[in-house]
Amino acid sequence: MTHAIVLNDVAYYKHPTPTRAAGGHVIASALRDSGYECKIIDWFTFLDEELFDTIKSLATDDTKLLAISATFLAPKESTGYNALSEATGLGAFRLPVSKKIDEAVFEKNLYMWLETEERCKEWFGRLKEVLPGVTIVLGGARISRVVSLLEKTNYYLDAYKDVDYFVLGEGERIITQIADSIFKDTKPVFNIREIRGCTFLAELTQTANIPRIYHTKDACISPNEWLPLEISRGCRFNCAFCNYEKNVYRKKDKKTLVDELTRNYELFGTQGYNLTADCLTDSKQYVDIFCDALSSLYFSVDFSAYARVDLLWKYGDMFDQLLEVGFKAGWFGVETFNHDAGKAVRKGLHPDKVKEILKNIRYKADKHEGFWLLTCLIFGLPKETIQSLEDTLQWYFNQKIIDEVSVSVLDFAEFSENLEGITDYSDISNDPKKFGFTKLSFSPFFWEHGTMNITQATELKDKFRDLMTDHSYTRFGGGATFEYPAIRSLGFTHKQTTQLLKNKFVVGKNLINIDKKKKKRANEALLDMSEKRLQTYYENLLATTNL
Ligand code: B12
Ligand code: SF4
Secondary structure (H helix, E strand, O other), rough: OOEEEEEEEEEOOOOOOOOOEEEEEEEHHHHHHHHOOEEEEEEEHOOOOOHHHHHHHOOOOOEEEEEEEEOOOOOHHHHHOOOOOOOOOOOOOOOOOHHHHHOOOHHHOOHHHHHHHHHHHHHHHHHHOOOOOOEEEEEEHHHHHHHHHHHHHOOOOHHHHHHHOEEEEOHHHHHHHHHHHHHHOOOOEEEEEEEOOOEEOOOOOOOOOOOOOOHHHHHHHOOEOOOOOOOEEOOOOOOOOOOOOOOOOEEOEEEEEEEEHHHHHHOOOOEEEEEOOOOOOOOHHHHHHHHHHHHHHOOOOOEEEEEOOOHHHHHOOHHHHHOOOOOEEEEEEEOOOOOHHHHHHHOOHHHHHHHHHHHHHHHHHHHHHOEEEEEEEEEEOOOOOOHHHHHHHHHHHOOOOOEEEEEOOOOOOOOOOHHHHOOOHHHHHHOOOHOOOOEEOOOOEEEEOOOOHHHHHHHHHHHHHHHHOOOOOOOOOOOOHHHHHHHOOOOHHHHHHHHHHHOOOOOOOOOOOOOOHHHHHHHHHHHHHHHHHHHHHHHHHHHHHHH
């Protein structure tokens, strides 16, 4: 019996195959907790016609709910190496200012991975053909983008007419209510908004504990696979440029954490996790709880996570604590080395201290078992200057401690009343004037403040990329955030993975001293393994229909 089927993916991060996204599994777990039988198809965007065959094989007469997790269902132009503009995903500002191009980019974002109105209409129509009478629900972070775009368009027709509900924000309770309304004929208590014929549901207060993800055997998890792990929602810091949710801030408790990790180890042998928390190091108290939980396990785990350095400065042993329990790769939001800019956006630790911590991380990690240190910068924060960015470039060029640097140009979402209370807009989005923005437009995207504008920031980013491309130690990019856990999932050790990461796919000829042919062969082998892993997953998934 299958009451519900969930589709889940991180679209366009195909090489190597990314780790599973958490969202669909959280939704499937919530349905299971309420007594519904649920199947999940991961990496579904890789499948064309086979997807509909797979859905048919997994469905039974009871299948009345089809849920899609859209957190990472983006058009190609807004993801990874293809990204033109990261935060808005609209990719408008790097393109020539032309209405026609703006509209094309706009439309692609509205239809997410399906990219055109025609494909969208056809795809959802196919779903309804395969599962007649099924209720189709789309949820996940991308849905707020759909709202913003629908609010602006005049030409939207009926591409989403087969989608019954779009869900904004956290989805566990809403999906359960939808399932109850279908299977038990209960009356759901939704907060409903209609925009251009699409029905949006949202729950405005979120206070429940963060539930554990409950994978079943038919998730076909492979022995070396790294799984997503939610340890928290939101972030305590609330930096001015960041719209990570502060109003939902909470952490997963120790018992839930230990139970989830132990169950995964016992059922699937899992010893690797990609943490989906916005910031691992936003609370000393919680880092203690987290480390306590991990050191109480009778097996070890390795993990990667987003983090920031401030508390590492305040608590000198925090990084050692984390290294001890398996912290192997960290994506650190450094953002700026200009103290005034840092203070303006609540990244106030003095840049000299930040640099010292980064050196310390390298030193401690090298003495331990190694660590992939990725730092993220934002070019163009209020009060940043061309000179301070030139200095930053020089610092990066002259160091040999950072494994990878990722640079984005300041980008922020336009405030929408429809999303108030659901999306926790950044302070800059809420009140750009307060941060000194003198010019701002969203279509095409452009900003200027007292010390810089977007064109200058973009030019400096390009200059930085050119300078760092052939750096002998530091990789330019940011791709390790998905590549590191993906490569570990193929069974490679930390050491092998960092070597493969330095064996850069596109640029970085000085990073590793092996000849080009060998490099190419290594990359091909990696992609081949990744492809095979995916094929094995699909085969195993289909075999579960006979369970
Ligand atoms: C980890 C992460 C990544 C990893 C993903 C690795 C992996 N394999 O999972 C990597 C590095 C690849 C990544 C890349 C990108 N990311 Co990212 N990422 C995150 C992060 C930190 C965690 C995601 C997560 O798993 N959260 C935990 C799960 C449980 O949350 P969730 O999916 O949102 O699910 C909840 C609800 O959305 C809802 N829900 C989800 N699915 C469904 C389905 C149904 C039916 C229902 C009812 C509800 C529902 O219920 C869930 C539980 O309440 C989030 C921020 C955050 N804290 O969420 C950003 C975030 C998702 N990323 C974001 C962005 C912009 C990107 C990039 C576009 C950046 C870039 N330019 O490259 C790319 C895009 C990748 C893609 N293909 O789309 C934005 C998305 C903004 C938006 N509105 O679309 C976020 C929200 C950060 C932010 N605030 O700006 N990211
Ligand atoms: S930028 Fe990082 S530290 Fe700041 S609020 Fe966002 S997640 Fe938290």
